Amino acid sequence: MTKRCTNCRRTVQLPLPELDKKAIYLDQFMFSMIYNVKNEGNLPKGHEAFAKEVYALLRRCVLLQQVFLPHSDIHHDETTVFHSPIDLRGLYKFFGGDVSVMDSRDVELLQDIQFAKAYFDGKEPEVSFDIDEIANSQRNDWLPDMHVGVRADYSQFADHIRTVRGDVHDALKKLADTWLEKKVSFAGVLESEFSAIGPTKKQAFAKWFEEVSNPDPSNPLALFESSGRPIYREYRELCHLLEDRGVDEDKQAIEIMKFWHWERQREIPHQRISSYLFAAVAGRVVMGEKRIVDRGLMNDVRTISTYAPYVDALFIDKRCAALLKEEPLRAELEYKARIFSLSDPDEFLGYLRELEAQTPDEVREYAAMIYGID
Numbered sequence: 623m624t625k626r627c628t629n630c631r632r633t634v635q636l637p638l639p640e641l642d643k644k645a646i647y648l649d650q651f652m653f654s655m656i657y658n659v660k661n662e663g664n665l666p667k668g669h670e671a672f673a674k675e676v677y678a679l680l681r682r683c684v685l686l687q688q689v690f691l692p693h694s695d696i697h698h699d700e701t702t703v704f705h706s707p708i709d710l711r712g713l714y715k716f717f718g719g720d721v722s723v724m725d726s727r728d729v730e731l732l733q734d735i736q737f738a739k740a741y742f743d744g745k746e747p748e749v750s751f752d753i754d755e756i757a758n759s760q761r762n763d764w765l766p767d768m769h770v771g772v773r774a775d776y777s778q779f780a781d782h783i784r785t786v787r788g789d790v791h792d793a794l795k796k797l798a799d800t801w802l803e804k805k806v807s808f809a810g811v812l813e814s815e816f817s818a819i820g821p822t823k824k825q826a827f828a829k830w831f832e833e834v835s836n837p838d839p840s841n842p843l844a845l846f847e848s849s850g851r852p853i854y855r856e857y858r859e860l861c862h863l864l865e866d867r868g869v870d871e872d873k874q875a876i877e878i879m880k881f882w883h884w885e886r887q888r889e890i891p892h893q894r895i896s897s898y899l900f901a902a903v904a905g906r907v908v909m910g911e912k913r914i915v916d917r918g919l920m921n922d923v924r925t926i927s928t929y930a931p932y933v934d935a936l937f938i939d940k941r942c943a944a945l946l947k948e949e950p951l952r953a954e955l956e957y958k959a960r961i962f963s964l965s966d967p968d969e970f971l972g973y974l975r976e977l978e979a980q981t982p983d984e985v986r987e988y989a990a991m992i993y994g995i996d
Contacts, residue, residue, distance in 0.1 A: 628995050639984050641762040643719075644689045644977060645933040645957070646680075650936050653714045655704070656680070660713065672967040675986045679974040682717050685993045686981045689974075690761055691718025692933065696921050697724040702776045712736065712773065719765060724756040726928040727852045731894045732756070735859055737890050741881050742867055751931045751958055767992055783888035791917045797917045808950075811904040815897035820883035821958040824855040863924065891957070898955055901947040914941060930957035937962045937970060951973045 626633040648656075657739040658665055659677040662865060683689040693714050701710050724732070733749055740747035753761065801811065830851050848854065857878060864874045881887075888894060900923065906914045922942045930936055936959040943963035945951060962970040981989075989995050 630690045630792050638988055639982065641687050641764070641985070643687060643761050644935065645691050645757075645761070645898045646691055646935045647694075647925070648691055648718075648936070649922070649936075649938045649965045650697055651939065652676075653697065653710065654704065656717060657710050661709075666964070669964060669967060674966075675971060676967070676974070679971060679978065681717060681820070682995065683974055685716070685765070686978060686989050687764060687985055688977045688981055689719075690721045692721050692723040692757070692929075693718065694723050694925075694929070695727075696925055698776075700921065701750050703787075707777065708775060716740050720759075720760075721761050722758045722927065723753075723932075724899045724923050727855075729756050729928045729932075731792050731852070731856055731859065732894055734856055735863070737785075737884075737886065738860055738863055738881055741884055741886070742877070747886070747889070751891075753932050753934075756929075756932055762993070764988075765961060776851075782930060787894060787917055787920075790920050791915075792916050794919060798904075798907045798912055800914070801907045804965055805908055806904050808901045808905045811976040812897055812901035815900055816888040816893075819893055820879075823853060823856075823882040826851075826878060830854050830857075841938050887926050891931050895930065895955055895957065896923050897916050899923050899926065899942070899945060902948060902951055905926045906945075919931060930961075933959050935960045935973065939963060940965045 624633055624635055656667060656677050659673050663693050680689070680691065684691065691714070697714060698711070701714070706709050719905050723729070732755070736749045737747045739745075800806075806856070830848060830853050833848045833851075834845060841847075860881065861871075861874050861877045862985045864877055865871070869877060888897065890955070903919070904916055918939070922939060924944070926936065926938065926942060940960065943961050943965060946955070946961050960973065962973065
């Protein structure tokens with residue numbers, strides 16, 4: 623930090639204290655609620671007081687350099703279909719400290735590659751869940767006292783996002799109908815999810831290969847779009863690993879298929895967490911709770927399975943929070959994040975007050991000088 627005398631203009635450089643900010647991942651509805659508090663919009667019925675208090679506490683904790691609120695590709699997509707996307711995007715970047723995390727598919731790929739190295743080397747998998755592994759910027763930098771943003775307009779992608787979300791929802795509804803018809807069990811669905819990992823990857827790769835072999839002549843971007851498919855990106859990274867290990871090119875595909883069908887694929891964190899969540903959802907559907915399969919379910923599952931191992935806290939919807947507290951998920955899933963929801967808003971407020979109270983005096987003093995916070 624630079625301080626300058628108003629009379630003689632002499633300047634001194636003061637080193638700022640080191641930080642260790644907590645990562646609190648907020649579900650999209652929380653950012654929408656914060657937006658409505660700021661713009662005096664409609665707040666969740668029965669939670670109006672909570673909305674206003676959490677707005678103030680979160681902003682205070684961010685300015686005190688105790689937390690940051692990471693934003694992801696999931697936030698980006700859901701914001702694009704929001705009624706005021708440019709303003710909401712600007713808000714969650716400014717309000718939360720403007721630290722993004724790797725896209726959810728990139729985090730999944732990171733874990734897949736870490737397990738692949740173990741498989742190819744005959745070693746135990748080593749997966750780091752340090753938040754800095756997936757943060758796209760230095761989370762422990764002091765916030766700048768000025769913020770410059772670009773009011774980018776992504777509205778051209780909104781219809782596509784809505785279409786994809788609708789297609790996924792339709793597929794999930796059909797799956798839910800199958801669960802209900804067959805009266806599936808938690809254990810049965812869990813094993814089905816695990817067993818499908820290898821065949822699903824193989825099928826996705828075959829579909830990608832068909833796309834690039836016979837591109838749609840009416841779509842000039844067909845090959846470009848195919849190059850970004852998650853399955854191709856994973857295949858390409860696995861080929862690089864095998865090349866580094868001296869495996870001939872004509873044998874790499876066979877080794878990759880073996881890895882995709884490896885029994886320990888079910889231990890990859892994003893695979894394990896998502897499989898347990900879908901099995902729990904199936905149990906709810908069989909008990910008559912079909913409304914649990916809504917348009918937001920897939921993003922909720924992706925958020926939890928991808929980011930729960932890395933962040934310090936997750937504030938998610940009541941439905942998924944309840945699933946995570948049920949057995950066997952409660953006992954058999956491991957992740958770093960503390961889970962919060964509107965089921966117990968006071969618990970989250972208490973957590974934020976604890977973080978605020980733990981702010982070192984020196985940090986609090988500098989935050990007051992820089993940001994004008996009491």
